[in-house]
Amino acid sequence: MHLAGRLAILCPWVPLVGSTPPTDWVTPLLGRLADAGTTVVVYFSTMWVYGVQPVGRLTEESPTGSTNPYASAHLGNESTLTQLADRHGxxxxILRISNLIGGDPFFRHRSKIAFAHELTAMAVHDHRIVLRSPPDTARNLLPRALLHHDLTAVLDRPVEVGRISTFNVGGPVTTTMGDFANLIAAVVEQRNGHPVRVEHPPASGDQRTFDLDTDRIRSLAGVGPDDLTTELSMILTDVTDEHGRTGRPS
Structure with missing residues (x-):
């Protein structure tokens, strides 16, 4: 949580697969924040509240629900936030973000390493990227600079007591894991000079795809930076710096 003046940004812990869901922590936290003078709360949720394998065009009004503990925990938190907005003024x-792609120098200290860093580390250390999912698996990728652009627009709005705003926040197009892995390989090859092989299970041939509708946030924030290559270059710097500290051979 980042708290500055009357603003609180919640980037919550949610349970890992197989773990016990947490007790309600949102209700007491909102009460304490309101007592401290907070008037604006931004909650980072996930697009996976639309399901483990979402299909079709996903708007903020699309049906939600998931058997995945990660998404279910976010849905529970969203519901609590919605119920308590008026009570606490x-x-x-609520930002339902897609897969965030961007630099993170502390990535090795996370309980779960972001998959872009994981794939880049494979490319650097092993000269190959091994995908666990079929190459035609659909993904929406959110460049970190675009998230910053959109978040600024959300925070710049005049405060409206009791308002609940939900935004899909993601990149402009849906890609595939295969295409993303090939882009990572190209970025690493260009900087390090060695070829990177991409390996994956057979294509499914019937992968369902989705389109994350971001019209609502775009109407508020306007067009923002969308440059995955730049974000991957920063991720490569993270991995290379960590590689140098550990002294792991190439």
Missing amino acids: LDIS
Whole structure:
């Protein structure tokens, strides 16, 4: 949580697969934040509240529900936030973000390493990327600079007590894991000079795809930076710096 003046940004812990869901921590936290003078709360949720394998065009009004503990925990938190906005006089924004792609120098200290860093580390250390999912698996990728652009627009709005705003926040197009792995390989090859092989299970041939509708956030924030190559270059720097500290051979 980042707290500055009357603003609180919640980037919550949610349970890992197989773990016990946490007790309700949102209700007491919102009460304490309101007592401290907070008026604006931004909650980072996930697009996976639309399902483990979402299909079709996903708007903020699309049906939600998931058997995945990660998404289910986010849905529970969203519901609590919605119920308590009026009671505590809060202006709450819920951001359902897609897969965030961007630099993170502390990636090795995370309980779960972001998959872009994981794939880049494979390319650097092993000269190959091994995908666990079929190459035609659909993914929406959110460049970190675009998230910053959109978040600024959300925070710049005048405060409206009791308002609940939900935004899909993602990149402009849906890609595939195969295409993303090939892009990572190209970025690593260009900087390090060695070829990177991409390996994967057979294509499924019937992968369902989706389109994350971001019209609502685009109408508020306008067009923002969308440059995955730049983000991957920063990720490569993270991995290379960590590689140098550990002294692991290439």
